[in-house]
Amino acid sequence: MSGSVDLGTSADGHQPSAPAPAGADGEHPGRGGRGADAGGGTAAAAARQVVWLVVGREVSTRLRSKAFRIMTPLLVVLLAAGISVTALFGGSSPSSIGFLPADARAAAALSATGQAAGVDVRAVTVADAADGQRQVRDGSLDAAVTASGPDGFRVVVRRSLDDRTRGLLAAVARQQALDAQIVALGGDMAGVDAAVAAADIDVVALEKPRERDNARIGLGAVTGILIYLSLLTFGPVVAQGVVEEKSSRVVEILLGTVRPWQLMSGKVIGIGAIGLIQLALYAAVGVPLAVATGVLSLSVVTALASAGWSLVWYLLGFALYALLFAAAGSLVSRQEDAPAVTMPLMMMIIIPYVVGISVLPGDPSSGLLRVLSLVPLSAPLIMPMLIAAGSAAAWQIALGVALTVVTIVGLVPLTGRIYAGAVKRTGTRVRVVDALRSG
Amino acid sequence: MRDGALAIDGLSKRYGDIVALRGMTFDVRAGELFGFVGSNGAGKTTTMRIVLGVLTADAGEVRYDGAPLTLATRRRIGYMPEERGLYPKMRVGEQLEYLARLHGMSAAAARRATREWAERLGIAVRLGDEVQALSLGNQQRAQLAAALVHDPAVLVLDEPFSGLDPVAVDVMSDVLRERRAAGVPVVFSSHQLDLVERLCDWVGIVSGGEMVAVGAVDELRAGGGTALVVDAPDAGDGWADGLPEVVAARREAGRTVLTLAAGADDQRVLRAALATGPVHEFARRRPTLTELFREVVSSGPPPGRPATGAGEDAAGRRSGWELRFVGGSLRVRRKGGQR
Numbered sequence: 001m002s003g004s005v006d007l008g009t010s011a012d013g014h015q016p017s018a019p020a021p022a023g024a025d026g027e028h029p030g031r032g033g034r035g036a037d038a039g040g041g042t043a044a045a046a047a048r049q050v051v052w053l054v055v056g057r058e059v060s061t062r063l064r065s066k067a068f069r070i071m072t073p074l075l076v077v078l079l080a081a082g083i084s085v086t087a088l089f090g091g092s093s094p095s096s097i098g099f100l101p102a103d104a105r106a107a108a109a110l111s112a113t114g115q116a117a118g119v120d121v122r123a124v125t126v127a128d129a130a131d132g133q134r135q136v137r138d139g140s141l142d143a144a145v146t147a148s149g150p151d152g153f154r155v156v157v158r159r160s161l162d163d164r165t166r167g168l169l170a171a172v173a174r175q176q177a178l179d180a181q182i183v184a185l186g187g188d189m190a191g192v193d194a195a196v197a198a199a200d201i202d203v204v205a206l207e208k209p210r211e212r213d214n215a216r217i218g219l220g221a222v223t224g225i226l227i228y229l230s231l232l233t234f235g236p237v238v239a240q241g242v243v244e245e246k247s248s249r250v251v252e253i254l255l256g257t258v259r260p261w262q263l264m265s266g267k268v269i270g271i272g273a274i275g276l277i278q279l280a281l282y283a284a285v286g287v288p289l290a291v292a293t294g295v296l297s298l299s300v301v302t303a304l305a306s307a308g309w310s311l312v313w314y315l316l317g318f319a320l321y322a323l324l325f326a327a328a329g330s331l332v333s334r335q336e337d338a339p340a341v342t343m344p345l346m347m348m349i350i351i352p353y354v355v356g357i358s359v360l361p362g363d364p365s366s367g368l369l370r371v372l373s374l375v376p377l378s379a380p381l382i383m384p385m386l387i388a389a390g391s392a393a394a395w396q397i398a399l400g401v402a403l404t405v406v407t408i409v410g411l412v413p414l415t416g417r418i419y420a421g422a423v424k425r426t427g428t429r430v431r432v433v434d435a436l437r438s439g
Numbered sequence: 440m441r442d443g444a445l446a447i448d449g450l451s452k453r454y455g456d457i458v459a460l461r462g463m464t465f466d467v468r469a470g471e472l473f474g475f476v477g478s479n480g481a482g483k484t485t486t487m488r489i490v491l492g493v494l495t496a497d498a499g500e501v502r503y504d505g506a507p508l509t510l511a512t513r514r515r516i517g518y519m520p521e522e523r524g525l526y527p528k529m530r531v532g533e534q535l536e537y538l539a540r541l542h543g544m545s546a547a548a549a550r551r552a553t554r555e556w557a558e559r560l561g562i563a564v565r566l567g568d569e570v571q572a573l574s575l576g577n578q579q580r581a582q583l584a585a586a587l588v589h590d591p592a593v594l595v596l597d598e599p600f601s602g603l604d605p606v607a608v609d610v611m612s613d614v615l616r617e618r619r620a621a622g623v624p625v626v627f628s629s630h631q632l633d634l635v636e637r638l639c640d641w642v643g644i645v646s647g648g649e650m651v652a653v654g655a656v657d658e659l660r661a662g663g664g665t666a667l668v669v670d671a672p673d674a675g676d677g678w679a680d681g682l683p684e685v686v687a688a689r690r691e692a693g694r695t696v697l698t699l700a701a702g703a704d705d706q707r708v709l710r711a712a713l714a715t716g717p718v719h720e721f722a723r724r725r726p727t728l729t730e731l732f733r734e735v736v737s738s739g740p741p742p743g744r745p746a747t748g749a750g751e752d753a754a755g756r757r758s759g760w761e762l763r764f765v766g767g768s769l770r771v772r773r774k775g776g777q778r
Contacts, residue, residue: 046543253518253520253538256492257542
């Protein structure tokens, strides 16, 4: 039968030992596409193409999934809203105090005292008492000193005077009273002022001061949360995707044409790309907004460098955990069995994160964190926090990256073997040992 | 030998203590529709899964076109698994295109083939729907489209007819016949034996993990002994039990259906029937595939036989079977070309 001869030869037409007779493809125009593909590249290129097809499916189906389409913009909006709200209400805006033109000396004293005490106050000159009162009423001043005398100030406020401003004003009033007494006693005001200004304190620290930069620690915490959430979201998605293929038996059709490693790597790369897109989106919205609104009092360069490192560590962490989640998912055949195998991995993500986020704000250079930032399974969670907080040395980062990369390289054949051994077996849960043996 | 045939040669598989296959051997030639029948657990699905590489055999091999199957040749098989498998949340059209591309088709060819098969199988309007939104019958059609979309050189279908309405059965039958005409070896399993009888050129009956009878449908029926249908209303149950000519007897709609031993004298049976009273009908009948199947399966494999590799000859061990049986019979079949 001529049909059978044609079918046979085009099946292995790209093997050198079996030359296809001329016209074999020509008889079936429908087969032209395949002939061109199979003949066009080497086996390795064809294998890569299969992986990209799997990646393409993962990315396109997930980008269009409701979960992604709704959650991602929602989280971006929430992030932007959070930063804006912090910028609007979180920062302490300076309080403005109005002074009469006659009280210029008191106004200068208030500014100086405020500066010394680390309280941000602004002294504003008002035309007269009525003007001051009007400005307090319409909210452009927090308080106005409408009369002053040796016995102190009369301060007009809308409802109440906050304690810090009250303290400052009281100090200035006492200073005024003191000045008046010194003048009354015939003292040299200029000399007193100079002596007072010269008096300062000399601090002797018994231990080296801790370097604390709240803005960077905050950045570290946010970075940590984002990586943690991404790993905790997309790791189980990998396992779930593997179980979905097993439970729906698609895997049986796929494995007729795709090797297990192609299916596994395509899934890991595809889902990792989705997570990366999401994280990059957060960084692209969050970092410029936070710097622009002054929520992050860091240079854009520092913030972007930190965001860049976060993406690197997300990728490392994802690769590490996605391999483990894929292997874990391949052991079970039903979605309801998945939590049993993914829970230990989730604990491996949650515990370092909780330790990190608890220790970091108090002690960014803690020894415990330094160790955890080098241990491969916790490094992706801890190291980016330390980098963002500015407490990771270059050698530490390099060592952490190297150890994690080595671990990933070691996990590829191990998890690949478990996956290949387990993914074809449906029914009961497959033991890791059995999977390794048959993989 | 380059013949475009699918050869299953001496497959053995065991799961722990359970022997699933013992030397399963048969071949499906190019342009042949092969019906694969057997009771549940006989080894049909295991055989098919080994052909597709989903399972690995302990022994034996599968050849296509004279060469052992590789991933490259497996890509040319269209497979419909027993437990249907498609992504539930993926659109039918995208899924078919994806599968076609995985099998090596270009994007344009995949799109074209998806369109063509969807129209042929009557699911063109559902291409934009998710698989889980389809009725079971339409899911089945989508599954068949998935097996066919990459223009396979071999078709392996596990229970393709189960759950189909009569119209869909006709569509499916037409498609299988058409593939056969295109020179594709087609093997499918089914419990609908009347369908197998009508559709197939060759039938293989499996029992206990091995092929117990294989041959052209007509030859199997002709060689499967003779059935006698006797309508003797006054005869009680078991009237024919003592007759040496009778191998098996059962009641069917008030009549007795007897299976006779080879070369038996039916006139003695008639006399025995007349002895019970009037006989309204006495007819010879070739057994249906269902009857053959029932007899083969009920005789079962000999107990205590160990799982063995290829080549063990089971010929002659089954009652009433004069045909080419397993093992050597296949070689006879190939050389002799009984068609």
